[in-house]
Amino acid sequence: MLKKLNKYILTHFPLLWNTKFIPAVAIALLLNLFMLLLGVLNFSGYVELQLYTLYMNEQTLVLLSIIVSLLFFIIWLSRYARNNAFTNFYPLKKGYLVKEFLLVLAIVLLNMCYYFSFKLGYFISANAALSTKEVINFENETNLAMMFLPHVNSSYEKSSKCKLEELNSMSESNVEELSKRQFFYNDNGAVDTSLTNFILQYEDSIRKVFKLPKKAKVFINGSNFFPNRRYGDNHDIAIVETAAEAAIDDSGIKNQQLPKQIYNEEYSYYYYCQQYFNYDNIENGMVNTRDSNIYSRQKINALGAQILLKKDSLALKKLLTNFKRSLDKYNIIHYFDEQAAIKLAFRDSIWNYSREEFIGAFNEYISDAPSGDYKKNNTGYYINFSGLNNFYNNIWKLKLKFWNYLGGVLMLLGLLYFGVSIAFSILIYRLTGLRAFLVAVIYAGIISLVIALFLFLTKMVDPLNLSWSLLFFDGFIIVLGLLAVYKKFIKQWAKVLLNLAAVAAVLFWILLYGIILALSESSEVFYNDRGVENAFSIQNYSNINLLLAQNDTIFFFILLFLYFCTVWFFYIPLAKKLKGNPEE
Amino acid sequence: MHPKIIEIRDFIKGKDYSLALRRITDVTIDTEDLSLFKKCLALHDLYEKEHKQDLYTNFAIESNNLLNDVAKKLPFHKTDAQVIISFSKLGKTYSKGGFAINNIDGTLHEGEIIGLVGENGNGKTTLLRMLGGSLLPSIGNISYHFTKAVKHSYQLNSDVVFVPQRIPSWQGKLYDNLLFTNSFYGRNGETNVLWAEMMLALLGLRPFRDMNWSQISSGYKTRFEIARVLLQKPRMLLLDEPLANLDIFAQQTILQDLKYRSQSITAPFGIFLSSQQLYEVEKVSDAVIFLKDGVPKYQKLSDNEALVQVQSVFEIEGNIAKIALDNALEILNPTSIKYNGGVFVVVFDKTIGMNELLSVLAKSSLQILSIRDISRSSRRFFESL
Numbered sequence: 013m014l015k016k017l018n019k020y021i022l023t024h025f026p027l028l029w030n031t032k033f034i035p036a037v038a039i040a041l042l043l044n045l046f047m048l049l050l051g052v053l054n055f056s057g058y059v060e061l062q063l064y065t066l067y068m069n070e071q072t073l074v075l076l077s078i079i080v081s082l083l084f085f086i087i088w089l090s091r092y093a094r095n096n097a098f099t100n101f102y103p104l105k106k107g108y109l110v111k112e113f114l115l116v117l118a119i120v121l122l123n124m125c126y127y128f129s130f131k132l133g134y135f136i137s138a139n140a141a142l143s144t145k146e147v148i149n150f151e152n153e154t155n156l157a158m159m160f161l162p163h164v165n166s167s168y169e170k171s172s173k174c175k176l177e178e179l180n181s182m183s184e185s186n187v188e189e190l191s192k193r194q195f196f197y198n199d200n201g202a203v204d205t206s207l208t209n210f211i212l213q214y215e216d217s218i219r220k221v222f223k224l225p226k227k228a229k230v231f232i233n234g235s236n237f238f239p240n241r242r243y244g245d246n247h248d249i250a251i252v253e254t255a256a257e258a259a260i261d262d263s264g265i266k267n268q269q270l271p272k273q274i275y276n277e278e279y280s281y282y283y284y285c286q287q288y289f290n291y292d293n294i295e296n297g298m299v300n301t302r303d304s305n306i307y308s309r310q311k312i313n314a315l316g317a318q319i320l321l322k323k324d325s326l327a328l329k330k331l332l333t334n335f336k337r338s339l340d341k342y343n344i345i346h347y348f349d350e351q352a353a354i355k356l357a358f359r360d361s362i363w364n365y366s367r368e369e370f371i372g373a374f375n376e377y378i379s380d381a382p383s384g385d386y387k388k389n390n391t392g393y394y395i396n397f398s399g400l401n402n403f404y405n406n407i408w409k410l411k412l413k414f415w416n417y418l419g420g421v422l423m424l425l426g427l428l429y430f431g432v433s434i435a436f437s438i439l440i441y442r443l444t445g446l447r448a449f450l451v452a453v454i455y456a457g458i459i460s461l462v463i464a465l466f467l468f469l470t471k472m473v474d475p476l477n478l479s480w481s482l483l484f485f486d487g488f489i490i491v492l493g494l495l496a497v498y499k500k501f502i503k504q505w506a507k508v509l510l511n512l513a514a515v516a517a518v519l520f521w522i523l524l525y526g527i528i529l530a531l532s533e534s535s536e537v538f539y540n541d542r543g544v545e546n547a548f549s550i551q552n553y554s555n556i557n558l559l560l561a562q563n564d565t566i567f568f569f570i571l572l573f574l575y576f577c578t579v580w581f582f583y584i585p586l587a588k589k590l591k592g593n594p595e596e
Numbered sequence: 597m598h599p600k601i602i603e604i605r606d607f608i609k610g611k612d613y614s615l616a617l618r619r620i621t622d623v624t625i626d627t628e629d630l631s632l633f634k635k636c637l638a639l640h641d642l643y644e645k646e647h648k649q650d651l652y653t654n655f656a657i658e659s660n661n662l663l664n665d666v667a668k669k670l671p672f673h674k675t676d677a678q679v680i681i682s683f684s685k686l687g688k689t690y691s692k693g694g695f696a697i698n699n700i701d702g703t704l705h706e707g708e709i710i711g712l713v714g715e716n717g718n719g720k721t722t723l724l725r726m727l728g729g730s731l732l733p734s735i736g737n738i739s740y741h742f743t744k745a746v747k748h749s750y751q752l753n754s755d756v757v758f759v760p761q762r763i764p765s766w767q768g769k770l771y772d773n774l775l776f777t778n779s780f781y782g783r784n785g786e787t788n789v790l791w792a793e794m795m796l797a798l799l800g801l802r803p804f805r806d807m808n809w810s811q812i813s814s815g816y817k818t819r820f821e822i823a824r825v826l827l828q829k830p831r832m833l834l835l836d837e838p839l840a841n842l843d844i845f846a847q848q849t850i851l852q853d854l855k856y857r858s859q860s861i862t863a864p865f866g867i868f869l870s871s872q873q874l875y876e877v878e879k880v881s882d883a884v885i886f887l888k889d890g891v892p893k894y895q896k897l898s899d900n901e902a903l904v905q906v907q908s909v910f911e912i913e914g915n916i917a918k919i920a921l922d923n924a925l926e927i928l929n930p931t932s933i934k935y936n937g938g939v940f941v942v943v944f945d946k947t948i949g950m951n952e953l954l955s956v957l958a959k960s961s962l963q964i965l966s967i968r969d970i971s972r973s974s975r976r977f978f979e980s981l
Binding site: 018019022023024026029030093094095097099100101102103104588589591592594 | 726729730731732749750751752753754764767768772773775776777778779780781784785786788789824828
């Protein structure tokens, strides 16, 4: 059966047979599936979500992926090398090279995805641990419950009170001015928090300006760019429609009016105005796409105030019991007595603890709590806050930014770039022969050593200088490779240099772009060790700076295109010409 | 009827079935008709079956039937053999070692074989590589008379096939390699399989089709390589020492079959053949270029009129002493008698022929094993006569 299939493919689709495309793809897919399953099985449950980063064995995984890829490549290439149309100068039909390139590229790309398959499996498994509804419920529970489990005294300060009244009294003309304002980073490259807070606090007003329904949600929309996103990243204000109301059971504490009386004490539950989970803090630049089912700080404030005003112990007990049950469910270590918390809340709505007492109690617990030993402190409770935070952050990243978490468009483009370069190297090796390719590999190693020695001797550590140096070496190899073919070096040497030049071309465009980007985004690189400004300088927020920073994906596409054109229209014809050229 | 068909019928009449089958296979290939290919392969099966019993009753009948079919399909047109390549004043000088070959001229037509002979290291392979376009000559001109060929290009290397002395190993199944080659010449599916089968049949390789390179002898490796290059329909074939690995019987059959194939009605080609097997080469070559220290000597073999014989040269082998041979041949007044590697090379005036020599030797009591007239053979170039 297999023999017949092999013969059929050979006599009907010789290129598929030659590249061993069908078995190679089948095996690569199976390996990817295996890695996916390995990833699924590698997620050990809720406890793992409490880790700072989701996957802790990244290095092992990378090593495993590389070993599997290398083994695959060695076996596949040895099979692929069995028959080579170029060796015997078989006449090639139009499009033959394109087809061969595409088949090789597909095999190469599939064989480079093991790491991502594992990661995907792991993320799918982790993502499936909680439904979005469960996460929203838990978040609402937590945010509301935290009001009655004091942990950061500043949240209970009078000055932190949500100014709902002020918001409601704002005129529409004032808010129109706000809508025209742009959202910037400050000089240190950090988000201008005052503006961020401003927008968050006045989102109802913004809603009015844009004439949006009440359920419409205002959020800040950002974007990434390569290699880091510190500078020049603009944000827009965008609008999304809301979904259904929150699923939390808040019966009995709804529709209550806020107290008119304003307390004079410094700390009070009434002043609590915080979302314990704030999605803005997940990661620098993460998009704030909080689901509207999640209570806003104003609503938490209002709901809490209603519980306190009505002394609704039943609602509070229900809230804290549900919260505790959720903590148990998600294996988040905690210790607290909900009855004690209720008593504390209703003893007096005005907080009797002094600022020092509160902070002392909190810190005392933290410093005295050895691993696994959770002592009762003055506030009467303990919750593994860092675990809770990580849990929340990790699960929302998986829910909302799954694709970005896997790597995003730039990862895909990077993978494509790398895959194309390997496919081209294989094609040029097929044209120039194994011997030239192997000699080129040896020389690439020697050149790497020379560069390393050069960097060591010059003590070059500055990334920009390093990039310039590498670009110089790279350009030198490319020029030498082209000269070798044009000036008719000894044929074998010309082949070797052409192989090297093809590899150098991979780095050339990336280095060129990297240097321009580095120049455009970091003010430090404008100065050398002596503080003298360099000749090239692209100012922050200049047109070039913004163009480069905002269109990183497009530029990467252009890089890929340039590299493709370089090899396809230059190196491949040269290799073919070299193949036909007689020896001198 | 085409002369080739008449010739094959004679082979069948003469009961030389093995040769008849090879020639039938060759002419069937010329028809490029797949239904005839199938019949021809069935004939091979029949031959193998009847060969075991040494009864060829059905084979003779089926052969004639197939020949009738082939004759209908075979284009009967005799055109003048086209020039494939011509070269003049060709030379190559190596800077290292100082070796050079100079002033080589020649013209190869379709269906012709030119033999290259000479001792080791005298430039045979260098000349072949220059003609094949893989080595740039230092001086001289080469003109390829193909319709599409461009000088020193991938295309040229597709039309001119060079088979080196040390054939690079084939990887994987031998049969698969032939099918793979076929696929580049527009032969897909059943067409591909039948062409490969025909070439295997032509070169007697059918029993080895499922083997790997390491499982066959050197001689069969050469045959498989020839099968592969024949599938490429070359315009010119450059064979570097192809006979080195073949047994004495195979040397002749392969060369004769190649000669026959090169005279194909539909796809004729020319052959340059370098070898140390001088007599075998001369049997099939139309001309021989002898190279010594890079200097050529030419021997045209196909045209007797053109040959100007200046002296008679004979090789005599036997269990004899030189003095006895000197005495025996004194009457014929030889120019020289030299002993060289087990044989005596005797040179006479051109008026002395084989009959005169045999007459004298018959009367002597010398124990002669063999006598060969090498007056028109390039063998004489090897001696300092």
